[in-house]
Amino acid sequence: MDLAKLEVVNVSKTLERLHTLDNVSIELREREFVVILGPSGCGKSTLLNIIAGLIKPDQGGVCIDGEDWSGRTARVSYMQQKDLLLPWKNILDNVSIPLLLKGVNKNQARDTARHYLQDFGLQDFAAYYPRQLSGGMRQRAALLRTYLFASDILLLDEPFAALDAITRHKMQIWLKDLRKRYQPSILFVTHDIGEALQLADRIYVLSARPAYIKLEIDLAATSTRDEKERLRERILTLLEEEAEIR
């Protein structure tokens, strides 16, 4: 669990004169589950876009397996906050896209995708188009598509935000199971402190914009309910302070 899989080193970014990220450095170790928590608008999605190579940092860089990946795409499985399902393709074909990109033939890609739709409770909606589904269903389809991209690094941007409590719980169990089976390294953005404490090995708390690392918490030593409750209150206080600054 010790090798650095992914490193963000001193990244700063200004978007249209809005100073968004201020010298952010984070590390994701092999097989680790790291959560990024921060107030809304602070730059969490911008940070993931930089890691995925979709935008370039003004300063600093992104290293994966010791190699510079700044501004280069297609290395990580990335579920963006906006689901980005293609409106003209049905759910089965949307979910098949990463398999087609890998050169799997269409029928085989559809068979594989159909198999997984079951796991995600979407089996009855294969022929539906994104606009015909609820936000939670679209989110699950987007998560499945991300998963089928099959990189050893997963970036998930508030993947469960649109889900009801029961479905969210199911998807959290699915994610824990995925970790056991495939041991990917996961960087997970959420604004839900409870979810962060439940899933993470480590948490980075970001400040309000321009975001910098306000606090890093290693949960390895935190196992009791009381300890988690104290941490929850500490993080909440921090985030409330950040909200007051703006």
Ligand SMILES: Nc1ncnc2c1ncn2[C@@H]1O[C@H](COP(=O)(O)OP(=O)(O)O)[C@@H](O)[C@H]1O
């Ligand atoms: N492409 C862009 N161009 C200009 N401003 C942007 C762009 N993307 C995001 N922003 C702005 O940068 C800030 C950070 O956005 P974002 O990374 O989406 O925050 P978060 O994910 O933490 O809510 C926001 O104030 C947003 O309005």
Ligand SMILES: [Mg+2]
């Ligand atoms: Mg965001």
